[in-house]
Amino acid sequence: MAAGPDRDRSDRRTAVRRVLVTALVINLAMSLLKLTVGLISGSLAVIADAMHSATDALSSLTGLITNRLSDPRPDRDHPYGHHKYEGIGALGIAGFILFTALEILLRAGERLLDGLPAIRVTSNELVLLLIALGFNLLLAAYEHDQGRRLNSALLKADAQHAASDVWTTVVILIGMSGALFFDVNWLDVALAIPMALLLIRVCWSVLKRTLPWLVDHIAIAPESIHAEAMQVAGVLNCHDIASRGVLGQQVFIDMHMIVEADDLRTAHRITELVEDRLDQRFGPVRCTIHLEPKDYVEQEITYSGTHG
Incomplete structure (x- = not known):
């Protein structure tokens, strides 16, 4: 009887790992794509978005590590199992989200101080960013669906991080479109600030869901x-x-x-x-x-x- 639940949980951890490996590969590819666009166009905002995707990849890597450590089966040193490693991983992801929000605010401030320098944008860069946006949308939906199916706090947190990357990419696309078609270089900075605040809200949402588990808050009335x-x-x-x-x-x-x-x-x-x-x-x-x-x-x- 006891072997059944242990096997089910082991299978769940294996399924979570497969999702995280997929996320890691996609996030690394999107980070390199956005970095290339940022270097070509000279857009600090796109480079910041590339850094955001890099933190996505780092969060997926952290998730893989904590998933390995979060074996639910108890042992001599962990008689209640290793479940909380997954919660610690979710907290790490919240930290990455907060870092990204602060990075966006910092980049926006730098552009304002530099007098909003013009960026070099062509339709090719916009197409590449649209491709990146499509992959981000698919990844966020995939991780969210798998997180619900597998009941994984780690995947749900990583899905929120991937969703935040969708919004930051949308902001960058609007800003670069304004620079390309209307010569409006301040638009991406104006949109970056509320988006950074949105990321901080996402960070708080992850913390609010994870901290009660880690501090042994009541689970059932x-x-x-x-x-x-x-x-x-x-x-x-x-x-x-x-x-x-x-x-x-x-x-x-x-x-x-x-x-x-x-x-x-x-x-x-x-x-x-x-x-x-x-x-x-x-x-x-x-x-x-x-x-x-x-x-x-x-x-x-x-x-x-x-x-x-």
Whole structure:
């Protein structure tokens, strides 16, 4: 029975790695393409976008490393598994997004100080950027879809990073089109600032989703766990309920329980039924249940921190 979930999780990690390898190859290619366009046109904004794509590639590489480390199977040194390495990888991606936003603001400031120098733009550069935009769109959609299918926080964060690259490329295209057709060299700078603020918002979104997991924020409302456990025949009371982890990926539940049983074998069987029910409802779940005598009365079902 235990080998099944472990194999499923191992297969999920392998699938996540395949997606990240695809993302790494595409991001490296797009970074080189944009850098070439930036050097030819002399556009600092395009060079900054190339750097953004380079951080995309770096985030995909970081994702591959953390995915290797995030083996869900426990070992002697990590009895609760290695899931949080994936969360650390998501935080690294958030850092790359923030770096990109600050880089765009810095480049915009430099152009303003330089008096908005003209850039050399032809239709060839626009076509190359449109090709890059198409690949960025496909990659963002692919990673987002696979992140949902595999329930991977790492892929979801990387998809958001890829999506931010789509928006920055759109901004660059508008700015370069303005420079080519209307001789408006300030347009890309004017659009770069709100786009940088958007990237900062994306960074905050990744942090808001990942930090609760890393600091062991509640995963499931204790009232919901209580309601499920009380549906099992033989359970008289459960209280001091705590949970952590990521719902649908891996949740750890601790609780105290009173059961209708006079022998250890029956009591153990009831706790197994509770664990199975919780796993079916919230799984995968790893549950620790502390049995107490029948005459113990506790009305509070939530974790109070006062019981050891």
